[in-house]
Amino acid sequence: MSKMRASIKAIGGYVPETILNNSHLEKIIDTTDEWIISRTGIKERRILDDKSLATSDMASFAIKNLLEDGAIDPDEIECLILATSTPDYALTPTAALVCEKAGLKNAWGFDLNSACSGFLYGLSVGASFIESNRYKKILVVGADKMSSIVNYEDRNSCILFGDGAGAVLLENDESGSGIMQSIFKVDGKGSKFLSVPGGGSLLPTSEETVLAKKHYVQQDGKTVFKQAIKSMSATCKDIMAKADLSIDSIDWIIPHQANLRIIQAVSEEVGIDIKKFKINIEKYGNTTAATIPLCLWDFKNDFKKGDNIIITAFGAGFSWGSTYVKW
Known part of the structure; x- marks a missing residue:
């Protein structure tokens, strides 16, 4: 029998509707579209400009996209690992808020902060949970509202960052994949x-x-x-x-x-x-x-x-x- 591994069975994502392109940045800082593209490759980024929404909302939208696209019952999700550097609050795990907003009634969850490596680390943690046979279905989500911690007067950093969220569903796999x-x-x-x-x-x-x-x-x-x-x-x-x-x-x-x-x-x-x-x-x-x-x-x-x-x-x-x- 092949070793049981964790495999990505479904994927979801969310990006805000508001687009912040280089032309707009040209109007607020000393830069040009040509310079930004040549130095970074970035033409535009998405910004969550609705002040009533936060990282937890983007994460829940990505999860709902995954569940709907994969026709997956949210009640089957047992654990949520949320990688983020921009939690909604300093105290209160954002994962708890995401479970509520995404309707994950049977899941527990926690935040993992390893910055840009967070999702990759979370993937490994989730895989370990699956391989141990403790859980059958785990969501690993990466979500960040970087616009909340970016200084739009600093031309060296504000050109780089955007907002968004992505999610994957991990399940066991004995086919040799994962x-x-x-x-x-x-x-x-x-x-x-x-x-x-x-x-x-x-x-x-x-x-x-x-x-x-x-x-x-x-x-x-x-x-x-x-x-x-x-x-x-x-x-x-x-x-x-x-x-x-x-x-x-x-x-x-x-x-x-x-x-x-x-x-x-x-x-x-x-x-x-x-x-x-x-x-x-x-x-x-x-x-x-x-x-x-x-x-x-x-x-x-x-x-x-x-x-x-x-x-x-x-x-x-x-x-x-x-x-x-x-x-």
């Missing part, structure tokens, strides 16, 4: 290069932190850029070696969508044709924990049974890793 192996890494020294300094226990919210704009994303772009290429390339190579996969045997790479030039550099470093990389950054920007599930959602019809897929991510922390999935 989530096969993962390699994950962290390096706390990277926290000074990419973070939101204010609002935590180190720098609680105060008049000083607000005036100093400590509650917005702050990053050293050059350092993050170089480290992302190095880290994702290394774990892609490591997971291929660990799984005994050749370059020719890889069907698709699903990379975190932070910057098109990063993705192109990883392609060159790993030696896998850029045509095998699934890319949608031009229309969503960097949606942090949502980039990978949104990529899976956008391109789900391209994946065929037996395809060898590597998913790779890099984010604040620094946190990074790669996962091998046999579709």
Whole structure:
């Protein structure tokens, strides 16, 4: 009998209707459409501009899309793993709110914050729950309302981020397919290069932190850029070696969508044709924990049974890793 593994059985997604394109950014900061595209590959991003809605709403919309598209009874969902860096509240798990809003009456859930690597980490945790035979159906969701922590006066960061949510359903699979192996890494020294300094226990919210704009994303772009290429390339190579996969045997790479030039550099470093990389950054920007599930959602019809897929991510922390999935 084959080992029981967790397999992705359904995919859902949600992006807000409001589009923030480069032409609009030209009007509020010193930049140009040409510059943004040449440096990042981003043409537009989606913004959740309804102030009554938050990350939990986008996550619940993505889940409802998954359930409806897959004709799945919400009562069958047993657990929700929500990857997010933008929870609705500092205290009260956003996953609890999502379970309520998505009608997951029989599910428990929790938040997982590993920034842009969050969904990939959550996928591994969910897979472990399935492999242990404790649960049959688990939702792993990546959702972030990045517009809530972006300073739109900072031209180096505001051009990068957008809002969105993606969801996958994990179930057991004894056919030999599923989530096969993962390699994950962290390096706390990277926290000074990419973070939101204010609002935590180190720098609680105060008049000083607000005036100093400590509650917005702050990053050293050059350092993050170089480290992302190095880290994702290394774990892609490591997971291929660990799984005994050749370059020719890889069907698709699903990379975190932070910057098109990063993705192109990883392609060159790993030696896998850029045509095998699934890319949608031009229309969503960097949606942090949502980039990978949104990529899976956008391109789900391209994946065929037996395809060898590597998913790779890099984010604040620094946190990074790669996962091998046999579709």
